[in-house]
Amino acid sequence: MVNGHENAPDLRGYDRFVVTAPAGTLYRGREGMWSWVAQRITGALTFFFLFAHVLDTALVRVSPDSYDSVIATYKNPFVNVLELGLVGAVLFHALNGLRIIAIDFWSRGPRYQQMMLWTIVVVWLVVMVPGAYFMLEHTFAAIFGQA
């Protein structure tokens, strides 16, 4: 009697054929999954920003003063750092979007998906480091004073 059932097949000795899901599979918990999560988060955040941004720009139709005063918010040092975050999110979303297109349309895309993710991470850093310098230049000067 095996497995508590009289008629159950005798599976003794077949243990090595039983595939158990390891903690991380090819996708779950690995680069593929986290890039998917990051694509959703960066996309949703950018969508909410776009809603605010179209409406704040619409103030050019109200009066030059009201537009200039809402744009002054963007020049505030704290908001300037948030803008850097927005640029970083959009740039990741764009680069990872190209990777997704390559996975979908390029025959070898799925095979190189992991390598492509690390490639776009490097490209992201190469663009963001000088980008952060130029975007925060004025904010640094405002906070720490011109050297």
Place this chain on the structure above:
Amino acid sequence: MTASVPDIKAPRSQRRFGSSGRSNFELCSWLFMRMSGVVLIVLVLGHLLIMNVLDGGVQRINFAFVAGRWASPFWQVWDLLMLWLAQLHGANGLRIIINDYAERDATRMWLKTALYLSAVLVLFTGTLVIFTFDPNLT
């Protein structure tokens, strides 16, 4: 002697969703995300570069700066195309997120109603502003 025979479909017959049959809406949505995404890479990254990085970045932006740019049809078309593609791309992305996470039918319906209303508001306002911009406004 008649026995009721259960209606068994032929193997590999097409699955039908609802009474209206299949639609390729989701295929179009999938393709639209990729095609609009490629165009948006140029439009949005160009916009971010001009507005935030080049020539003093955000510090130089004011009403006069906008008036100078929208004097050119090139930037009007750029901004109009970017507005429509970004809003449709983003709204479609949020539609997919809502479908994935909102499990109750009523919740999904209300969230998507709010989403579509906000998309119409943004597209209408943005388009109106680009077409009716007045550089001499005081």
